[in-house]
Amino acid sequence: MRSGKQTVVDGITFDSQTEAEYYEYLKTRDDVESIKLQPQYILMDEFKITCSRCDLGYVTSEKTGKIIKCKTCKGTGLRNRQAWTYTADFEVLCHDGRVQVIDVKGFANERFPLVRKMFEYQNGYELLVVKKTKTGWRYV
Ligand SMILES: [Zn+2]
Structure with missing residues:
Protein backbone atom coordinates (compact mmCIF):
# COMPACT_ATOMS: atom_id res chain seq x y z
CA MET A 1 0.00 0.00 0.00
CA ARG A 2 2.85 2.32 0.80
CA SER A 3 5.18 3.56 -1.82
CA GLY A 4 8.78 4.51 -1.40
CA LYS A 5 12.10 2.82 -1.17
CA GLN A 6 12.84 0.52 1.72
CA THR A 7 15.64 1.84 3.89
CA VAL A 8 17.63 0.04 6.60
CA VAL A 9 18.76 1.82 9.78
CA ASP A 10 20.10 -0.01 12.87
CA GLY A 11 19.18 -3.26 11.15
CA ILE A 12 15.55 -2.15 10.95
CA THR A 13 13.87 -2.04 7.57
CA PHE A 14 11.71 1.02 7.05
CA ASP A 15 9.06 1.35 4.36
CA SER A 16 10.47 4.60 3.16
CA GLN A 17 13.49 6.83 3.36
CA THR A 18 11.37 9.46 5.13
CA GLU A 19 10.38 7.04 7.88
CA ALA A 20 14.00 6.04 8.38
CA GLU A 21 15.01 9.68 8.58
CA TYR A 22 12.32 10.39 11.12
CA TYR A 23 13.55 7.47 13.21
CA GLU A 24 17.04 8.96 13.16
CA TYR A 25 15.56 12.28 14.24
CA LEU A 26 13.64 10.63 17.11
CA LYS A 27 16.89 9.13 18.37
CA THR A 28 18.38 12.63 18.64
CA ARG A 29 15.47 13.96 20.74
CA ASP A 30 16.48 14.06 24.41
CA ASP A 31 12.92 13.84 25.76
CA VAL A 32 12.43 10.36 24.29
CA GLU A 33 12.42 7.35 26.61
CA SER A 34 11.61 4.63 24.08
CA ILE A 35 10.46 4.19 20.53
CA LYS A 36 8.06 1.51 19.35
CA LEU A 37 7.98 0.76 15.65
CA GLN A 38 4.82 -0.11 13.72
CA PRO A 39 2.56 -0.03 16.80
CA GLN A 40 -0.87 -1.48 16.16
CA TYR A 41 -4.17 -0.18 17.49
CA ILE A 42 -7.67 -1.53 17.35
CA LEU A 43 -9.95 1.24 16.17
CA MET A 44 -13.03 -0.92 16.36
CA ASP A 45 -13.48 -4.38 17.85
CA GLU A 46 -14.84 -7.21 15.77
CA GLN A 82 -13.58 -8.07 11.42
CA ALA A 83 -11.88 -5.67 13.77
CA TRP A 84 -10.62 -2.39 12.32
CA THR A 85 -6.94 -2.02 13.03
CA TYR A 86 -4.47 0.70 12.34
CA THR A 87 -0.69 0.48 12.29
CA ALA A 88 1.10 3.75 12.95
CA ASP A 89 4.75 4.38 12.16
CA PHE A 90 5.96 5.22 15.66
CA GLU A 91 4.82 5.23 19.25
CA VAL A 92 7.10 7.38 21.34
CA LEU A 93 7.20 7.28 25.12
CA CYS A 94 8.59 10.51 26.55
CA HIS A 95 10.46 10.85 29.85
CA ASP A 96 7.49 12.70 31.37
CA GLY A 97 5.17 9.78 30.58
CA ARG A 98 3.53 11.32 27.57
CA VAL A 99 2.84 9.06 24.62
CA GLN A 100 3.08 10.32 21.07
CA VAL A 101 1.71 8.28 18.21
CA ILE A 102 3.16 9.44 14.94
CA ASP A 103 2.45 8.79 11.32
CA VAL A 104 5.02 9.99 8.82
CA LYS A 105 3.28 11.48 5.87
CA GLY A 106 4.87 10.14 2.77
CA PHE A 107 2.05 8.37 1.10
CA ALA A 108 -1.41 9.14 -0.15
CA ASN A 109 -4.29 7.38 1.56
CA GLU A 110 -7.76 8.81 1.18
CA ARG A 111 -9.02 6.87 4.21
CA PHE A 112 -6.43 8.39 6.53
CA PRO A 113 -8.61 11.29 7.83
CA LEU A 114 -11.17 8.70 8.94
CA VAL A 115 -8.49 6.57 10.62
CA ARG A 116 -7.12 9.62 12.39
CA LYS A 117 -10.52 10.69 13.66
CA MET A 118 -11.34 7.21 14.93
CA PHE A 119 -7.93 6.84 16.58
CA GLU A 120 -8.43 10.14 18.39
CA TYR A 121 -11.95 9.21 19.42
CA GLN A 122 -10.70 5.91 20.84
CA ASN A 123 -7.58 7.22 22.56
CA GLY A 124 -8.41 10.78 23.52
CA TYR A 125 -5.22 12.29 22.21
CA GLU A 126 -3.94 13.58 18.91
CA LEU A 127 -2.55 11.28 16.26
CA LEU A 128 0.43 13.27 15.09
CA VAL A 129 1.27 13.44 11.42
CA VAL A 130 4.71 14.70 10.51
CA LYS A 131 5.99 15.96 7.25
CA LYS A 132 9.52 16.76 6.19
CA THR A 133 10.06 20.34 5.14
CA LYS A 134 13.10 22.36 4.13
CA THR A 135 13.46 23.60 7.70
CA GLY A 136 12.90 20.24 9.39
CA TRP A 137 10.04 18.10 10.64
CA ARG A 138 6.67 19.72 10.97
CA TYR A 139 3.36 18.50 12.38
CA VAL A 140 0.58 18.74 9.84
ZN1 LIG B 1 -28.25 -15.41 6.43
Whole structure:
Protein backbone atom coordinates (compact mmCIF):
# COMPACT_ATOMS: atom_id res chain seq x y z
CA MET A 1 0.00 0.00 0.00
CA ARG A 2 2.85 2.32 0.80
CA SER A 3 5.18 3.56 -1.82
CA GLY A 4 8.78 4.51 -1.40
CA LYS A 5 12.10 2.82 -1.17
CA GLN A 6 12.84 0.52 1.72
CA THR A 7 15.64 1.84 3.89
CA VAL A 8 17.63 0.04 6.60
CA VAL A 9 18.76 1.82 9.78
CA ASP A 10 20.10 -0.01 12.87
CA GLY A 11 19.18 -3.26 11.15
CA ILE A 12 15.55 -2.15 10.95
CA THR A 13 13.87 -2.04 7.57
CA PHE A 14 11.71 1.02 7.05
CA ASP A 15 9.06 1.35 4.36
CA SER A 16 10.47 4.60 3.16
CA GLN A 17 13.49 6.83 3.36
CA THR A 18 11.37 9.46 5.13
CA GLU A 19 10.38 7.04 7.88
CA ALA A 20 14.00 6.04 8.38
CA GLU A 21 15.01 9.68 8.58
CA TYR A 22 12.32 10.39 11.12
CA TYR A 23 13.55 7.47 13.21
CA GLU A 24 17.04 8.96 13.16
CA TYR A 25 15.56 12.28 14.24
CA LEU A 26 13.64 10.63 17.11
CA LYS A 27 16.89 9.13 18.37
CA THR A 28 18.38 12.63 18.64
CA ARG A 29 15.47 13.96 20.74
CA ASP A 30 16.48 14.06 24.41
CA ASP A 31 12.92 13.84 25.76
CA VAL A 32 12.43 10.36 24.29
CA GLU A 33 12.42 7.35 26.61
CA SER A 34 11.61 4.63 24.08
CA ILE A 35 10.46 4.19 20.53
CA LYS A 36 8.06 1.51 19.35
CA LEU A 37 7.98 0.76 15.65
CA GLN A 38 4.82 -0.11 13.72
CA PRO A 39 2.56 -0.03 16.80
CA GLN A 40 -0.87 -1.48 16.16
CA TYR A 41 -4.17 -0.18 17.49
CA ILE A 42 -7.67 -1.53 17.35
CA LEU A 43 -9.95 1.24 16.17
CA MET A 44 -13.03 -0.92 16.36
CA ASP A 45 -13.48 -4.38 17.85
CA GLU A 46 -14.84 -7.21 15.77
CA PHE A 47 -18.59 -7.48 15.94
CA LYS A 48 -21.54 -9.52 14.79
CA ILE A 49 -24.47 -8.35 12.74
CA THR A 50 -27.77 -9.94 11.90
CA CYS A 51 -27.76 -11.38 8.40
CA SER A 52 -30.28 -9.43 6.35
CA ARG A 53 -30.43 -11.97 3.54
CA CYS A 54 -32.41 -14.55 5.46
CA ASP A 55 -34.86 -15.13 8.28
CA LEU A 56 -32.81 -16.29 11.30
CA GLY A 57 -30.54 -18.31 9.04
CA TYR A 58 -33.10 -19.78 6.68
CA VAL A 59 -34.35 -18.87 3.23
CA THR A 60 -36.81 -20.30 0.76
CA SER A 61 -35.01 -21.90 -2.15
CA GLU A 62 -35.95 -20.28 -5.44
CA LYS A 63 -35.40 -23.56 -7.23
CA THR A 64 -37.27 -25.98 -5.03
CA GLY A 65 -39.45 -23.79 -2.81
CA LYS A 66 -38.06 -25.58 0.24
CA ILE A 67 -36.71 -23.91 3.35
CA ILE A 68 -32.91 -24.14 3.28
CA LYS A 69 -29.98 -22.74 5.24
CA CYS A 70 -28.80 -19.30 4.19
CA LYS A 71 -25.50 -19.61 2.31
CA THR A 72 -24.24 -16.19 3.39
CA CYS A 73 -24.43 -16.82 7.14
CA LYS A 74 -24.37 -20.63 6.95
CA GLY A 75 -27.68 -20.87 8.75
CA THR A 76 -26.58 -18.95 11.83
CA GLY A 77 -28.50 -15.75 11.10
CA LEU A 78 -25.37 -13.82 12.07
CA ARG A 79 -22.38 -12.49 10.24
CA ASN A 80 -18.96 -11.51 11.59
CA ARG A 81 -17.33 -8.22 10.90
CA GLN A 82 -13.58 -8.07 11.42
CA ALA A 83 -11.88 -5.67 13.77
CA TRP A 84 -10.62 -2.39 12.32
CA THR A 85 -6.94 -2.02 13.03
CA TYR A 86 -4.47 0.70 12.34
CA THR A 87 -0.69 0.48 12.29
CA ALA A 88 1.10 3.75 12.95
CA ASP A 89 4.75 4.38 12.16
CA PHE A 90 5.96 5.22 15.66
CA GLU A 91 4.82 5.23 19.25
CA VAL A 92 7.10 7.38 21.34
CA LEU A 93 7.20 7.28 25.12
CA CYS A 94 8.59 10.51 26.55
CA HIS A 95 10.46 10.85 29.85
CA ASP A 96 7.49 12.70 31.37
CA GLY A 97 5.17 9.78 30.58
CA ARG A 98 3.53 11.32 27.57
CA VAL A 99 2.84 9.06 24.62
CA GLN A 100 3.08 10.32 21.07
CA VAL A 101 1.71 8.28 18.21
CA ILE A 102 3.16 9.44 14.94
CA ASP A 103 2.45 8.79 11.32
CA VAL A 104 5.02 9.99 8.82
CA LYS A 105 3.28 11.48 5.87
CA GLY A 106 4.87 10.14 2.77
CA PHE A 107 2.05 8.37 1.10
CA ALA A 108 -1.41 9.14 -0.15
CA ASN A 109 -4.29 7.38 1.56
CA GLU A 110 -7.76 8.81 1.18
CA ARG A 111 -9.02 6.87 4.21
CA PHE A 112 -6.43 8.39 6.53
CA PRO A 113 -8.61 11.29 7.83
CA LEU A 114 -11.17 8.70 8.94
CA VAL A 115 -8.49 6.57 10.62
CA ARG A 116 -7.12 9.62 12.39
CA LYS A 117 -10.52 10.69 13.66
CA MET A 118 -11.34 7.21 14.93
CA PHE A 119 -7.93 6.84 16.58
CA GLU A 120 -8.43 10.14 18.39
CA TYR A 121 -11.95 9.21 19.42
CA GLN A 122 -10.70 5.91 20.84
CA ASN A 123 -7.58 7.22 22.56
CA GLY A 124 -8.41 10.78 23.52
CA TYR A 125 -5.22 12.29 22.21
CA GLU A 126 -3.94 13.58 18.91
CA LEU A 127 -2.55 11.28 16.26
CA LEU A 128 0.43 13.27 15.09
CA VAL A 129 1.27 13.44 11.42
CA VAL A 130 4.71 14.70 10.51
CA LYS A 131 5.99 15.96 7.25
CA LYS A 132 9.52 16.76 6.19
CA THR A 133 10.06 20.34 5.14
CA LYS A 134 13.10 22.36 4.13
CA THR A 135 13.46 23.60 7.70
CA GLY A 136 12.90 20.24 9.39
CA TRP A 137 10.04 18.10 10.64
CA ARG A 138 6.67 19.72 10.97
CA TYR A 139 3.36 18.50 12.38
CA VAL A 140 0.58 18.74 9.84
ZN1 LIG B 1 -28.25 -15.41 6.43
